[in-house]
Amino acid sequence: MGISLLSFIKHFNSEIKCLDYLVQLKYGLSFKCTKCNSNKIKQLKSRFATLYCSECKKQFSVAKDTIFESSKISLLQWFIAAYLMSKDKRGISALQLTRELDITYNSAFLLLTKFRNLMQRREETYKLSGEIDIDEFFILGSGGKAGRGSGKAKVLIALSYDYQDSNTYIGDIDDAESFDEFEETITPGELRIYPAYIKMKVVENLDASTINTFVTDNIVSGSRIRTDGFRGYNKLLETDNERIIENSDKEMDNYRKLNLIITNIKAYINGTYHGVTKNNLQIYLDEFCYRFNRRKMHESLFDRLLKLALEK
Numbered sequence: 001m002g003i004s005l006l007s008f009i010k011h012f013n014s015e016i017k018c019l020d021y022l023v024q025l026k027y028g029l030s031f032k033c034t035k036c037n038s039n040k041i042k043q044l045k046s047r048f049a050t051l052y053c054s055e056c057k058k059q060f061s062v063a064k065d066t067i068f069e070s071s072k073i074s075l076l077q078w079f080i081a082a083y084l085m086s087k088d089k090r091g092i093s094a095l096q097l098t099r100e101l102d103i104t105y106n107s108a109f110l111l112l113t114k115f116r117n118l119m120q121r122r123e124e125t126y127k128l129s130g131e132i133d134i135d136e137f138f139i140l141g142s143g144g145k146a147g148r149g150s151g152k153a154k155v156l157i158a159l160s161y162d163y164q165d166s167n168t169y170i171g172d173i174d175d176a177e178s179f180d181e182f183e184e185t186i187t188p189g190e191l192r193i194y195p196a197y198i199k200m201k202v203v204e205n206l207d208a209s210t211i212n213t214f215v216t217d218n219i220v221s222g223s224r225i226r227t228d229g230f231r232g233y234n235k236l237l238e239t240d241n242e243r244i245i246e247n248s249d250k251e252m253d254n255y256r257k258l259n260l261i262i263t264n265i266k267a268y269i270n271g272t273y274h275g276v277t278k279n280n281l282q283i284y285l286d287e288f289c290y291r292f293n294r295r296k297m298h299e300s301l302f303d304r305l306l307k308l309a310l311e312k
Helices: 005-011 015-027 075-087 094-101 105-123 176-183 208-218 253-272 281-293 295-309
Strands: 041-043 050-053 059-061 131-139 153-165 191-203 224-227 244-247
Touching: 015 041, 015 075, 015 295, 075 094, 075 105, 075 295, 094 105, 105 281, 105 295, 131 208, 131 253, 153 208, 153 253, 153 281, 191 208, 191 253, 191 281, 253 281, 281 295
Parallel strands: 131 224, 224 244
Antiparallel strands: 041 050, 050 059, 131 153, 153 191
């Protein structure tokens, strides 16, 4: 469901409306008692997110085996958090959510962490394939040595591409400033390459073994991989002879797009979150991947996030 703020307030302005929607997502529109087949299902007000059959008195915990189970936060607050996370491409910090939901910082942080864990788990279920660029970047920390020898967190990034007729070209990142220059160069009817999906991994070092593990874990065998001339990539061919390694020209269109994405990642981390450390950086990067990889499904992100919550 892609909804405006006004529509959200109209549809989810009470605990019972939120519960009704969860029931629809979990059981379908025509939920009936699994014991007596009655459709006389009501909310049990004495227990959180629990329904009961008025015919046979069987109870159903909608929250069981979900992130809502045993929660002291109301469903309405969970829904608002999911809405805010899905509507803003920049994400939302625990401090901001504390103010929006009138809850403690610890509660807000726990709530967001549970949603991020779901995003992270979903991102781990697929691999990239086809034409892929691999690069590395450095984030967090300030001053000191720059580049690969710096004390900043080291991140490997892989970006896959798709081809599409420019007559039906769709902007790739929800950041108009980032991709205006590329859209201006498109010739009508030209077959263009555009970013599809990304994967990122925080690593301790950039040696060949670490890079090969990243490739094995995140890229389908037989993909076409481009890299720059960094020696850590030199042994990629030894892991799978079907992979093709090419040195990326930094002036190439695809290389510039990859670096624009890296720029957006850094702005996302540094602009929204101010307490990120190397130890918890990965879960924020996975949240970025989750949003980026579903940027053309923006209108359904709220529903998708709630469905993930029900698949705990």
